[in-house]
Amino acid sequence: MKTISLSFTTKKHGYTIFIGEHLLENIVEYIPLDNYSNFFIITDTNVAPLFLPRLLQGLPKNTKHIAIAPGEKEKSITTLQHLWQALIDAKCDRKTLVINLGGGVIGDMGGFAASTYLRGVDFINIPTTLLAQVDESVGGKTMINFGGIKNNIGTFTQPRGVIIDLTTLKTLPKREFLSGFAEIIKYGIISDVIYFKYVTKKHPLKFTTRELEKIIAGSCAIKKSIVQEDEQEITGHRKLVNYGHTIGHAIESLSLETSTPLLHGEAISIGMVAEARLAEKCGLLSKEAVSTIEQAFVMADLPITIPKQLQLARGVKSISIGRTTTDIDYSPVKGITIETLLDKMRYDKKNEKGIINFTLPTDIGKAEINQQPTEKEILEILLTIL
Numbered sequence: 001m002k003t004i005s006l007s008f009t010t011k012k013h014g015y016t017i018f019i020g021e022h023l024l025e026n027i028v029e030y031i032p033l034d035n036y037s038n039f040f041i042i043t044d045t046n047v048a049p050l051f052l053p054r055l056l057q058g059l060p061k062n063t064k065h066i067a068i069a070p071g072e073k074e075k076s077i078t079t080l081q082h083l084w085q086a087l088i089d090a091k092c093d094r095k096t097l098v099i100n101l102g103g104g105v106i107g108d109m110g111g112f113a114a115s116t117y118l119r120g121v122d123f124i125n126i127p128t129t130l131l132a133q134v135d136e137s138v139g140g141k142t143m144i145n146f147g148g149i150k151n152n153i154g155t156f157t158q159p160r161g162v163i164i165d166l167t168t169l170k171t172l173p174k175r176e177f178l179s180g181f182a183e184i185i186k187y188g189i190i191s192d193v194i195y196f197k198y199v200t201k202k203h204p205l206k207f208t209t210r211e212l213e214k215i216i217a218g219s220c221a222i223k224k225s226i227v228q229e230d231e232q233e234i235t236g237h238r239k240l241v242n243y244g245h246t247i248g249h250a251i252e253s254l255s256l257e258t259s260t261p262l263l264h265g266e267a268i269s270i271g272m273v274a275e276a277r278l279a280e281k282c283g284l285l286s287k288e289a290v291s292t293i294e295q296a297f298v299m300a301d302l303p304i305t306i307p308k309q310l311q312l313a314r315g316v317k318s319i320s321i322g323r324t325t326t327d328i329d330y331s332p333v334k335g336i337t338i339e340t341l342l343d344k345m346r347y348d349k350k351n352e353k354g355i356i357n358f359t360l361p362t363d364i365g366k367a368e369i370n371q372q373p374t375e376k377e378i379l380e381i382l383l384t385i386l
């Protein structure tokens with residue numbers, strides 16, 4: 001088992017990330033359960049049948065839980081209200097420990113519910129997707145989507161602990177696993193060339209559990225060192241983790257308007273390749289480094305150009321008939337084009353004073369925040385991924 005400890009000066013508390021196998025059923029060894037009178041698990045209906053019984057084995061008999069529907073659509077104010085109500089119905093007091101068991105949607109929303117209920121009760125994260133294990137569960141951002149904008153309402157609240165049980169990855173669909181691996185490769189590019197070489201030496205699915213443990217611990221350690229320096233995004237240092245995300249988020253949100261959306265890691269894989277090329281255009285990165293980055297994503301079976309069907313895609317709309325909701329294709333064409341991409345990037349919430357802001361690599365293992373290429377340079381690069 002590996003452990004990583006974080007400490008923050010702002011709120012004078014720290015916590016530990018535990019990484020290993022079969023930790024779920026032995027939670028008492030990692031979290032001081034005696035400090036709490038109530039335990040409330042927040043999970044989703046995919047994850048509950050897989051892992052809830054194992055987790056309940058190690059918790060007191062009075063533990064309550066709620067399983068919400070899976071998916072990003074649930075990261076909403078409506079679901080959040082259900083969570084608050086469920087906490088009230090379960091008579092949760094200030095001595096409650098909320099346990100978030102699931103992917104990033106559960107971690108973000110469960111963390112937000114806990115950080116606002118009774119002005120904040122303690123919570124821990126038990127992330128069950130690779131993306132949530134190496135990224136979402138570490139760093140203390142809790143949030144929901146509101147008004148059609150992603151991740152715009154939330155708090156900075158650190159969990160009391162993070163338990164990463166590697167056995168949960170066995171049931172994760174391959175596509176979700178590879179999507180999470182894109183963030184792992186990102187950590188190598190932005191901060192550690194030796195780590196980059198290690199994680200790209202073979203196909204992500206070929207790593208043994210022991211190697212994966214080391215890789216996940218490595219990603220958590222890199223994220224820790226970045227967020228500890230800038231817990232609440234004040235100095236800007238935390239923007240380092242945004243590499244690939246300026247273009248990647250635009251691709252992701254446009255793809256979500258179609259019937260064949262990309263996963264987050266797939267969109268940022270294309271974004272990281274495009275932004276590496278942009279760094280080269282700005283004279284920051286060598287041609288060789290760009291091609292090493294491209295090869296890393298290709299070898300991990302991640303996309304590096306926008307799939308053709310997304311460029312021609314039509315819109316998708318949810319309609320309700322009786323008690324069922326169905327997604328239907330409809331015109332007009334909603335495909336990803338240069339114009340729609342640039343438009344999304346112009347309105348990115350990370351921009352300052354209307355200028356599109358990038359974090360760009362300057363070598364493998366190093367990156368610079370606050371880079372502002374011209375729109376002409378950006379446009380030329382976007383042409384290479386379409």
Ligand SMILES: NC(=O)c1ccc[n+]([C@@H]2O[C@H](COP(=O)([O-])OP(=O)(O)OC[C@H]3O[C@@H](n4cnc5c(N)ncnc54)[C@H](O)[C@@H]3O)[C@@H](O)[C@H]2O)c1
Pocket residue numbers: 044046047050070071072075102103104105106108128129130131132135136137138139140141142151168169170171172173176264
């Ligand atoms: N707070 C942060 O700093 C931060 C960072 C990165 C991402 N995020 C957020 O995380 C979310 C994405 O997280 P995600 O990719 O984990 O998505 P997710 O939570 O939607 O999980 C993906 C799917 O996998 C299922 N699942 C989860 N664990 C499983 C397992 N072990 N076996 C089988 N199926 C499993 C889920 O039910 C879901 O259908 C986004 O909302 C994103 O904004 C937040």
Ligand SMILES: [Zn+2]
Pocket residue numbers: 135183245264268
């Ligand atoms: Zn990301």
